[in-house]
Amino acid sequence: VLTSGKVVEDELYKFGIKCNYEHLYYFFIIDSEDRTFVEENIFSPTELKEI
Structure with a gap:
């Protein structure tokens, strides 16, 4: 959980x-580094860093 x-x-x-x-x-x-997650509003850049 984030x-x-x-x-x-x-x-x-x-x-x-x-x-x-x-x-x-x-x-x-x-x-x-896959921008799909940000472009599709799945995760924010901050959330990706946390992951």
């Missing part, structure tokens, strides 16, 4: 059910 209250796995799941392609999230791999 300090913002977000549960990382829950956010990845929510992103996954909306996504129509296989992304690294599918394997619970989070690349902090």
